[in-house]
Amino acid sequence: MSGIAPTLPPQVRVFVRDWLSSNNILLKGREGHVLIDSGYARHAPLTLALLATPQGIGAAALARLVNTHCHSDHMGGNAAIKARYGCPIALPDGEAPLIDAWDENTLLLAYADQRADRFAYDEVIRAGETHVWGDLEWQALAAPGHDMGALVFFNPEHRILVSGDALWANGYGFVMPREVDARAIPATRATLEMLAALELRVVIPGHGEPFADVGAALERAFARTAAFEADSLRVARHALKVVLTFALLDQRRLPLSDMPAYVERIGIYRDFNARFFRLSPSELANRLVAELEKVHAARREDGWLVPA
Ligand SMILES: [Zn+2]
Missing domain, CATH: 3.60.15.10 (Ribonuclease Z/Hydroxyacylglutathione hydrolase-like)
Structure with missing residues (x-):
């Protein structure tokens, strides 16, 4: 290309x-x-x-x-x-x-x-x-x-x-x-x-x-x-994936056990979840992690989420 x-x-x-x-x-x-x-x-x-x-x-x-x-x-x-x-x-x-x-x-x-x-x-x-x-x-x-x-x-x-x-x-x-x-x-x-x-x-x-x-x-x-x-949901999902990938690059790794609390603590996840997804924090966290894994933006390693 x-x-x-x-x-x-x-x-x-x-x-x-x-x-x-x-x-x-x-x-x-x-x-x-x-x-x-x-x-x-x-x-x-x-x-x-x-x-x-x-x-x-x-x-x-x-x-x-x-x-x-x-x-x-x-x-x-x-x-x-x-x-x-x-x-x-x-x-x-x-x-x-x-x-x-x-x-x-x-x-x-x-x-x-x-x-x-x-x-x-x-x-x-x-x-x-x-x-x-x-x-x-x-x-x-x-x-x-x-x-x-x-x-x-x-x-x-x-x-x-x-x-x-x-x-x-x-x-x-x-x-x-x-x-x-x-x-x-x-x-x-x-x-x-x-x-x-x-x-x-x-x-x-x-x-x-x-x-x-x-x-x-x-x-x-x-x-x-x-x-x-x-599809607004697609727009919302894309935004959260981009923002999470960015955070991962910035912090180099995020503890998987903290991900549900993380998506509750950080405003964009909390607001988008309330507005678009209405999932429990752990469901939202699991879904985002799975989506990043699927596109090879992140992987799980010893309890951490790390950039792939
Ligand atoms: Zn920009």
Whole structure:
């Protein structure tokens, strides 16, 4: 499915990370270097180390840090990068009130058992603006769905998109069921339609390698959206599986005996169970563990749930 290896302008460097940390996209320019997305807080030392390599910026300054959206895997390293470089942080204007309030529920932090170091931002970016980063023009485009305040950044000259979690080679970041946020799935479809009209040559996603086979990726994303539109339970199940996989990668292992208490303690499981599944905590825990085993995201080992 990898297809054609995408070519990127030399000043665009992508540090492909994993699922816990988003990719870090470095745009090197004559007037300063700009980094898009900072990864997860626990990986901040690695993010800083990558940035300081010759493939990064070496000993040079960082002019600006930009976020596609404010989930923990994209902004978790903001505080560490600002502490090291003293650079301004620019984030989507729709995310600013959430960061101001640092509400651990709406930011999906404590609510999803995720962590991020609190930071102060300096600038907001609005959809429709054009910014020059890495000597290239980037249009900020609203990309609501997975995150209602998310932006993506489009370079018309090379038809490159920095997509955050709005489009991956295989899918996109989990969305809220319509019973939780009625706007999320319709916005996801509208965002995909907007992206389809851009005739993109290369997508640099928030997770996974940059890819050129954009038509196939959009097809998969539309198919997933149609399945989500048809079945809220599927949307809810998918979200919990993603969030549990993330927690497992973060904490490296979870005690199986604590799983029923865990799904009672962490808000997103408790709320989704009450709303969609109405299972006992141990039934919900068993079902989630079994589903992660089935897709080879996790396995049981000596009383622990560990990443597979
Ligand atoms: Zn996200």
